[in-house]
Amino acid sequence: MRDVYFVLSQHFMLLDLAGPAEVLQIAIEHGAPLRLHMVAAEAELVSSVGLRQHQLEALPETIPDQALVLLIGVQNSKTNLQLPAARAIVRWLQNSFDPARHQLACICSGALLAADAGLLAGRRCTTHHELIARLQSAAPNADVLENRLFVEDGPIATSAGICAGIDLALHLVARDFGAELTQVIAREMVIWLRRSGNDPQLSAWLVHRNHLHPTVHKAQDLLSQPQSRRWTLAELAAQVHVTPRTLSRLFVQYAGLSPHDYQQSLKLALAQQLLANPNLSIETVANEAGFGSARDFRRVWQARFGQLPSEGRKA
The missing domain is CATH 1.10.10.60 (Homeodomain-like)
Incomplete structure (x- = not known):
């Protein structure tokens, strides 16, 4: 069983969470050996649309081997990523995340948290088009790519804004559990499948399923x-x-x-x-x-x- 941690901070973007979470939950319903956790540095958060999220798990003291950590983007990231709870996530990543043992996926402005934790240095990455300059500043040693839906470099993947998180989640399912399961999930969610992160292996099976x-x-x-x-x-x-x-x-x-x-x-x-x-x-x-x-x-x-x-x- 593989643990998946959705890491939330104050004013998290609801679709950044809901889209990838639905992809992985449907994968579980079709037999994928995943276990989902919603974690944060605070017990209660408010989403970008005002929906309150209660009874969140605390950030785990240790991350199990092979776990997937998803950093969820936030509304008004310039302000909200400076809040104490967001800074606590950065410290947690620095102390607990090991690229040799874990995998990381960043949705939208979640890439800025990874950059602040020093996890993007020397790697290719991307984010929402309005945040590219800030990511370049936060991770000067990274190769920040523009106009990309998502980028995967070793154990770390980053995606552009909002719906691109769904594209990244489908890519991760295809990579780990096969294109057939990805097709089932996308059809169930009624998703047009022409989007990929310039990954020809993925597009061959998905690009004509829209x-x-x-x-x-x-x-x-x-x-x-x-x-x-x-x-x-x-x-x-x-x-x-x-x-x-x-x-x-x-x-x-x-x-x-x-x-x-x-x-x-x-x-x-x-x-x-x-x-x-x-x-x-x-x-x-x-x-x-x-x-x-x-x-x-x-x-x-x-x-x-x-x-x-x-x-x-x-x-």
């Missing part, structure tokens, strides 16, 4: 399963109880590409992951990614990336 058509989603779910199955259009259409012509039309209309092109993008994304293992031959990568042959794999890869798979592996 629609609500159940037949296309069912076909995409089948195609997202292990790629050793090489679906034909006729087989796929039979599984979702439509004609091949209808499935092709629905796919283009709602997903924006053909079933063949969608399956091809998944194969290439899986191949990219497999190529990271130097012990796998090109032939093995091609087979496990679902290509008919190594020759077919090389042809498709070169058409997409302008280089051979072996050159991509070196890069």
Whole structure:
């Protein structure tokens, strides 16, 4: 069981908390081994919309190994991050958080708390576009990236404002528990899935899921399963109880590409992951990614990336 700590301070942004918390709670309902905690340096807080949060847990004296700590942003951060309770969080991070044993996710202005604790030095990070200059000042040795939804650098991830926390939470679920669970969560929350932190592995499985058509989603779910199955259009259409012509039309209309092109993008994304293992031959990568042959794999890869798979592996 992995512990997840949502760290709140006075006038916390309600959606910064609620969005990621709902993502992880739904993950738990589908079997993810997570345990959520709402913690703060004060027993009672007021959110950005005036909703009072009672019976919060205290900041833990020690953070369990492999725990995930989420720093939630606040309203009017220039003032509210200077309040005593917020400064107590900074001291707690300095004393208790260990990047070698824990993971950190910062939502919006939560990155400023991490910067004040010295946790962003030497790392790539981001925050809300209105806070970029302040983050650069607070973490002069960090590589602060603008115009990014979220950035992950080792055990520390940071996100832009408000809804970007949901994007980051979905990314964390995909990373730790797989894209299939992420798809289930996003569909349950009715989230458009075109947003990612420039992560091609994530986008391949999620970028074309920004629609609500159940037949296309069912076909995409089948195609997202292990790629050793090489679906034909006729087989796929039979599984979702439509004609091949209808499935092709629905796919283009709602997903924006053909079933063949969608399956091809998944194969290439899986191949990219497999190529990271130097012990796998090109032939093995091609087979496990679902290509008919190594020759077919090389042809498709070169058409997409302008280089051979072996050159991509070196890069």
